[in-house]
Amino acid sequence: MDQKDIEYFRDMLNAMMQDILKKGEETLEDMTDTVEVYADPADRATAESDRAFTLRLRDRERKLIKKIKSAMDRIDDGVFGECVECGDEISVARLKARPVTTLCIKCKSKQEEDERTRN
Template identity: 75%
Template structure:
């Protein structure tokens, strides 16, 4: 992989991480503000549902943070862009679609097929 590609992914991953952390801080601020009192139980249920949805999103982002940090470490150690299973290059197009990926498309397809057969 060319140095310009690595720099692109380094900047992209850093920006993604910063965005996720900022959203997390905003969620914490929103959740610690005084809770509103709802006269209508339906309004309260809607607000609780919205909070629950936001927390589920932040949990998914928390997991993504770990993947982003791992991808950043792979950039630093020179292993970014190589499939962990077969060692081949992962295409730049695939990395642009999923920069935290660790498998080439062939290995990922094989993994998904095996999971489908096992019923995972």
């Protein structure tokens, strides 16, 4: 992978991180600033369900932050784009689809097949 690709992925990962952090701040502001009183219990239930869904999304994003940081560390260490399983290069197309991935498509497919056979 050339330096141009590395910089592309560094920028992509930074943008993903900034987007997640911005959404987290917006959610925090929305949940602390909003004091709503609901006359209808169904409205309250809907609002609570929406809040719970938003919090689940933010939790998934929190986990994604760890993966983004790990991918950025791999860039710094010069091993970004290498499969941790077999050592082969992960395709640029796969990295564009999922820049935090650590497995090439062949190893990921094998991992998923192994999981299916175990369950």
